[in-house]
Amino acid sequence: MSKPIVAIIGRPNVGKSTLFNALAGQQISIVKDTPGVTRDRIYADVNWLNTQFTMIDTGGIEPSTNDLILKSMREQAEIAIETADVIIFLTDVRQGVVDADFQVANMIRRSGKPVVLVVNKVDNFKTMMADVYEFYNLGLGDPMPISGNSKLGLGDMLDEVIKHFKPGTAEEEEDERPHVAIVGKPNVGKSSLINKLTGENRVIVSNIAGTTRDAIDTVIKHNGKEYVFIDTAGLRRKSKIKEDIERYSIIRTVSAVERANVVVLMIDAKEGVTEQDAKIAGIAHERGKGMIIAVNKWDAIEKDDKTMNKFTKDVREKLAFMPYAEMLFISAETGQRLPKLFDTIDAVIENHAMRVGTGVLNEILSEAVAMKQPPSDKGRRLRLYYITQVSVKPPTFVIFINDKELTHFSYTRYIENQIRETFGFRGTPLHFIYRERK
Ligand code: GDP
Numbered sequence: 001m002s003k004p005i006v007a008i009i010g011r012p013n014v015g016k017s018t019l020f021n022a023l024a025g026q027q028i029s030i031v032k033d034t035p036g037v038t039r040d041r042i043y044a045d046v047n048w049l050n051t052q053f054t055m056i057d058t059g060g061i062e063p064s065t066n067d068l069i070l071k072s073m074r075e076q077a078e079i080a081i082e083t084a085d086v087i088i089f090l091t092d093v094r095q096g097v098v099d100a101d102f103q104v105a106n107m108i109r110r111s112g113k114p115v116v117l118v119v120n121k122v123d124n125f126k127t128m129m130a131d132v133y134e135f136y137n138l139g140l141g142d143p144m145p146i147s148g149n150s151k152l153g154l155g156d157m158l159d160e161v162i163k164h165f166k167p168g169t170a171e172e173e174e175d176e177r178p179h180v181a182i183v184g185k186p187n188v189g190k191s192s193l194i195n196k197l198t199g200e201n202r203v204i205v206s207n208i209a210g211t212t213r214d215a216i217d218t219v220i221k222h223n224g225k226e227y228v229f230i231d232t233a234g235l236r237r238k239s240k241i242k243e244d245i246e247r248y249s250i251i252r253t254v255s256a257v258e259r260a261n262v263v264v265l266m267i268d269a270k271e272g273v274t275e276q277d278a279k280i281a282g283i284a285h286e287r288g289k290g291m292i293i294a295v296n297k298w299d300a301i302e303k304d305d306k307t308m309n310k311f312t313k314d315v316r317e318k319l320a321f322m323p324y325a326e327m328l329f330i331s332a333e334t335g336q337r338l339p340k341l342f343d344t345i346d347a348v349i350e351n352h353a354m355r356v357g358t359g360v361l362n363e364i365l366s367e368a369v370a371m372k373q374p375p376s377d378k379g380r381r382l383r384l385y386y387i388t389q390v391s392v393k394p395p396t397f398v399i400f401i402n403d404k405e406l407t408h409f410s411y412t413r414y415i416e417n418q419i420r421e422t423f424g425f426r427g428t429p430l431h432f433i434y435r436e437r438k
């Protein structure tokens with residue numbers, strides 16, 4: 001279910017962005033109907049030999065003086081240790097091994113996180129290998145030579161990265177408890193919500209032992225059932241640079257969302273939906289997670305009988321790419337509607353994993369087609385032959401058609417709405433894949 005996360009860390013100018021772009025290539029997933037999500041390449045989905053993972057570039061604003069470089073590398077390493085399944089430690093054969101590399105290598109080794117030591121700018125694998133061996137001194141195993149520019153050695157490097165995936169993923173797969181990511185911008189009330197929930201539901205097992213990353217998970221029991229809350233507020237960065245704080249907050253959000261079944265996006269009722277909210281919502285939307293929008297601090301605003309409707313309209317407009325999201329008005333402070341939050345989480349998780357029968361689906365499809373003609377182009381009309389649900393989390397449907405060129409997103413949305421009218425699927429996105437059958 002959850003895709004592994006691979007973080008790239010390294011000194012300025014070793015070639016992190018170049019490597020990131022080479023790996024992301026065409027595979028950066030561009031969700032066209034997600035406005036407000038800027039494609040600053042902090043993270044990207046990579047597919048290597050049918051293994052998928054999310055890659056993050058921890059390098060933010062790159063400092064120039066030596067002591068600042070060390071500080072920045074420590075921050076990168078910390079965030080990578082906290083959020084990643086595997087770390088790519090990128091170095092530069094031309095710069096050689098420098099002191100900061102040793103310090104960061106020690107940090108990573110102590111953390112026990114799987115790491116792949118990669119030596120970049122090895123533009124000639126014959127003449128330059130002698131310089132690569134120097135990197136054995138870091139004590140992180142075999143250095144893998146690559147050239148990000150000329151895309152040399154990337155396959156071997158990815159093979160090495162993927163080797164580290166299996167155990168962790170299998171372990172998480174076994175944990176059947178609902179995983180709920182609490183996301184939202186700073187000060188929206190994430191910590192307050194977790195505190196209130198732990199306070200009111202008394203039986204708490206906090207801080208699951210194990211990896212560093214799990215230290216930000218909180219298990220809360222409600223009505224006899226355990227929920228794992230993944231809190232992105234958790235550890236606060238010490239960084240003083242605004243861009244870096246923002247970058248780290250996005251990385252932490254990606255990592256939390258990746259591990260969740262359902263995402264609770266908190267929005268500040270006092271501020272309304274901001275650009276940052278839309279950006280965070282976009283991360284969850286792209287990953288196909290169950291979605292609940294919780295408008296928090298509802299206690300703190302002046303209300304009349306129209307306030308809730310007005311607010312709902314505003315949220316729906318600004319987050320128009322996720323009309324399926326459930327919406328709730330809560331107060332982490334007073335506890336207003338928190339029991340309802342649990343009910344909604346349960347319902348969304350169920351919908352996210354719901355399977356529906358092929359027979360009923362095809363009845364809906366043929367009725368839909370009869371009611372509204374499919375689009376046509378130059379005298380040819382889209383034909384929809386057959387629909388079937390192929391997977392869950394999120395529910396994904398394959399529709400067999402005559403010609404992909406004839407499809408149109410508005411007609412897909414129409415079909416989606418017809419399906420939702422029958423089955424609801426509230427709180428979960430639905431994915432549609434077209435296959436041609438001539
Ligand atoms: P970052 O600061 O770590 O993100 O590094 P960049 O990706 O911006 O690369 C820094 C410089 O190294 C750029 O001028 C790249 O063109 C160059 N570079 C990256 N990869 C290679 C490589 O494989 N070989 C050579 N010779 N130069 C490279």
Ligand code: GDP
Pocket residue numbers: 184185186187188189190191192193233296297298299300330331332333334
């Ligand atoms: P985080 O950064 O998202 O973890 O936000 P915090 O939980 O630290 O909350 C930020 C501020 O908002 C604190 O001063 C909280 O007391 C306040 N706050 C959080 N939830 C509520 C709420 O439901 N109502 C009101 N009035 N204030 C809240």
